Amino acid sequence: MNVEGKKILDGIFPAWGVCDFAAVSDCLLPCKAAKDIPRHAASIIVAVFPYSMPDEKYKNTDLARFAAVPDYHHVINIRLEKAVNELKNIFPHEDFACFTDNSPVPEVYAAALAGLGVLGLNNLLIHPVYGSWVLIGEIVTTLKISADCKAKPLYCDLCGLCVNNCPADALGKAVFEKNTCLSHVTQSKKTLSPEQERLIERAGCAWGCDICQLVCPMNAGAVSRPLKEFETGFRSRADLSEDNSDRVWAWRGDEVMGRNLRIIGGKE
Numbered sequence: 239m240n241v242e243g244k245k246i247l248d249g250i251f252p253a254w255g256v257c258d259f260a261a262v263s264d265c266l267l268p269c270k271a272a273k274d275i276p277r278h279a280a281s282i283i284v285a286v287f288p289y290s291m292p293d294e295k296y297k298n299t300d301l302a303r304f305a306a307v308p309d310y311h312h313v314i315n316i317r318l319e320k321a322v323n324e325l326k327n328i329f330p331h332e333d334f335a336c337f338t339d340n341s342p343v344p345e346v347y348a349a350a351l352a353g354l355g356v357l358g359l360n361n362l363l364i365h366p367v368y369g370s371w372v373l374i375g376e377i378v379t380t381l382k383i384s385a386d387c388k389a390k391p392l393y394c395d396l397c398g399l400c401v402n403n404c405p406a407d408a409l410g411k412a413v414f415e416k417n418t419c420l421s422h423v424t425q426s427k428k429t430l431s432p433e434q435e436r437l438i439e440r441a442g443c444a445w446g447c448d449i450c451q452l453v454c455p456m457n458a459g460a461v462s463r464p465l466k467e468f469e470t471g472f473r474s475r476a477d478l479s480e481d482n483s484d485r486v487w488a489w490r491g492d493e494v495m496g497r498n499l500r501i502i503g504g505k506e
């Protein structure tokens with residue numbers, strides 16, 4: 239990336255790196271958005287977006303931290319699109335496509351390859367400054383940018399605390415048991431089993447699950463410097479009587495959140 243391009247990215251992203259598209263092209267995730275990947279994609283500009291407030295803000299929370307801020311898909315896409323618009327001015331003949339979450343790119347792996355942190359046994363990217371409290375977004379481009387980190391990604395301290403404290407026993411197996419993960423259960427539209435309801439009740443969390451991050455010692459010194467968009471829209475509790483159209487759970491409809499709030503005895 240030339241100096242001008244770097245300046246653009248530094249001004250929009252709190253932290254970013256680059257990985258070769260070829261490094262992930264063999265392990266793309268099945269996703270409708272895959273059709274948007276530019277033909278002859280060469281590089282991926284991966285960015286991380288910190289979202290965690292200081293710990294005291296979560297004393298009375300009934301949400302996982304990613305769900306206590308405005309919908310990150312929207313917030314991150316605005317920043318990614320701003321970067322693309324500015325990059326197009328200096329690289330008018332290149333193609334760019336933005337993705338976050340709803341992405342064929344295995345984002346955790348791509349971010350680790352881009353030198354943005356290590357791979358946790360909890361499946362998450364742990365950034366050296368913000369810990370795992372970051373969301374990930376990326377720009378896939380035909381622009382050839384030399385990747386920052388050509389080495390294989392590094393792993394976390396492997397202390398096992400996330401595995402031992404996972405309430406759903408989803409971690410530490412050969413394959414992550416995503417359907418048993420509490421985060422998945424809270425987001426499921428299906429009728430829950432009594433066991434799944436008990437899982438939600440015990441955790442007291444109406445959307446998502448942060449247990450494997452809260453116990454992680456590599457998050458102990460994580461710096462809390464959330465995006466300003468996240469900070470201004472922060473709400474530590476779910477309340478269905480408010481306008482929730484900018485919340486991450488809105489796409490699932492009020493029924494799912496209503497069910498979860500009933501289970502944990504929160505405000506519907």
Ligand code: B12
Pocket residue numbers: 261264265266267302303304338339340341342343344345346347348360361362363364370371372373374375414416419421422425445446447448450
């Ligand atoms: C589906 C999904 C979920 C599902 C399933 C999760 C899962 N791990 O499978 C559910 C609903 C459970 C979930 C929960 C959460 N999620 Co989620 N989720 C995703 C999503 C959309 C896809 C993940 C996926 O399917 N991975 C498939 C597996 C197989 O991929 P993988 O483990 O990375 O492995 C691939 C690569 O790493 C690669 N690979 C690995 N090693 C190697 C080695 C070599 C040599 C090669 C070639 C390839 C390779 O190959 C694998 C197969 O493709 C991603 C966004 C994305 N597009 O990546 C977000 C994402 C992973 N989730 C995210 C978050 C924040 C969460 C939660 C913390 C939310 C919460 N608080 O409740 C929890 C955490 C649960 C946990 N401990 O994993 C963030 C993670 C941010 C971070 N710091 O890492 C992401 C990146 C979304 C985002 N844009 O920020 N999630």
Ligand code: SF4
Pocket residue numbers: 360403404405406407408409418419420421446447448449450451
């Ligand atoms: S999010 Fe919760 S249920 Fe899912 S793996 Fe982490 S600790 Fe286990």
Ligand code: SF4
Pocket residue numbers: 358359360394395396397398399400401450453454455456
């Ligand atoms: S809790 Fe331990 S094993 Fe799990 S991600 Fe953190 S450092 Fe790795």
